[in-house]
Amino acid sequence: MASGECVMQPNSPTIQQELEDKLMSLMADKNSNLNEIEALISQGVTINCTNREGLTPLLQLVKLGHARNDLLDVIRLLLDQNGIDVNCKDSDEWNALYYLCRLYQKADLINIILLLIQRGIQVDWTNKLKKNAFLLLCQHYPHKNMIDIVQIFIDNNIDIGCKDNDGWNALHHLCNNYKQSNLVDVIRLLVEHGMDITCNNGGGWNALHILCQEKTEDNYMDLIKLFINLGIDVNSKNKGGWNALHILCQNYQKDNLIDIVRIFINHGIDVNCSNGGEWNVLHILCNRYKEENLVDLIQLLIDHGIDVNSKKKGGWNALHCLCKNYKKGNLIDIVRLFINNGIDVKCINDGGWNVLHILCKNCSNLSNLIEIVELLVENGIDVDCKTQHGKGWNAFKIFCNDNANAKVYNKLKLLLEKK
Secondary structure: OOOOOOOOOOOOHHHHHHHHHHHHHHHHOOOOOHHHHHHHHOOOOOOOOOOOOOOOHHHHHHHHOOOOOOHHHHHHHHHOOOOOOOOOOOOOOOOHHHHHHHHOOOOOHHHHHHHHHHOOOOOOOEOOOOOEHHHHHHHHOOOOOHHHHHHHHHHOOOOOOOOOOOOOOHHHHHHHHOOOOOHHHHHHHHHHOOOOOOOOOOOOOOHHHHHHHHOOOOOHHHHHHHHHHOOOOOOOOOOOOOOHHHHHHHHOOOOOHHHHHHHHHHOOOOOOOOOOOOOOHHHHHHHHOOOOOHHHHHHHHHHOOOOOOOOOOOOOOHHHHHHHHOOOOOHHHHHHHHHHOOOOOOOOOOOOOOHHHHHHHHOOOOOOHHHHHHHHHHOOOOOOOOHHHHOOOOHHHHHHHHOOOHHHHHHHHHHHOOO
């Protein structure tokens, strides 16, 4: 050996750093080979080493290498090493269980969780953002064995009532995320173990509000009935003043909506409740719902005392909203229903638009437009009323600006042009 040559020993800092860097690289690579990982570990790499991000090999694996098909086997290999810290955490105080519940989307997650628990991971750890692994699971995990994992967490004394900094608990996240048919059973399990169903998040939303915004599954009615039977306040409002019925009618577009609305009514919902924008459920329905049984829904609400002349901010009543949104042939039946129940057909919104303006702007292609206009004229609509409180256009000019149908034009001309 020549004088002055440096021979690096296996335990030299440079060699050790190379081994650690190589291990971190293998942990992040979903296609790395298990045998290669095992061979590298056998060379004496420090199993709890950390990289620049503060991740150990275990955390690197579950954060960046979680998509690998043999994740359970690699985790087991790491946990079999002497001195492994199963409770290691990164700079945000996330442990391996956090990353798995946040990122791992396969049904064998349950086996990995059981292995980590067997090896002593702290199941009930809560990080500085007040999240635990259970919250992350309910927020992200999609599979039907959710209920089995929830039971494992309960058996290991996790705080199922944990709320994050935004006030969301597991029930909020489940109703927002979980699409499986056994959500009813998961909710029952949580309630049996003390989950507070009345909990509101930072925006004042309870789990029923979130359910009414997100769910369209076949067992939707069963879920709503479950919450009601468990004692949730159907009249609770979020900070925007929206109750569950408002949120439901804003988002739900199936023709069985009427059955769900009836459930709410039968359990004491205030049909005249208005949100922060002064929309009641009738405004929302007329503005959003497009199924032909809208007429039956409106009749149901009228039968239970809804104020048909209530106006939202901007001065729009339900008839204004209806004629902007609804394009079905039975629109005339709904207009007639409103008229028969005392709606003010002459009502003008803050922009000076009456229902005739809105109808001619938005429903000019309806086959029975002339009949609807005739109905409004018969009931006293001002055909020469101009938008912008007299400075704008009348209904006929609005129609002419947006429509070139000569046949309809001539009929409307007779009806709407003031002599």
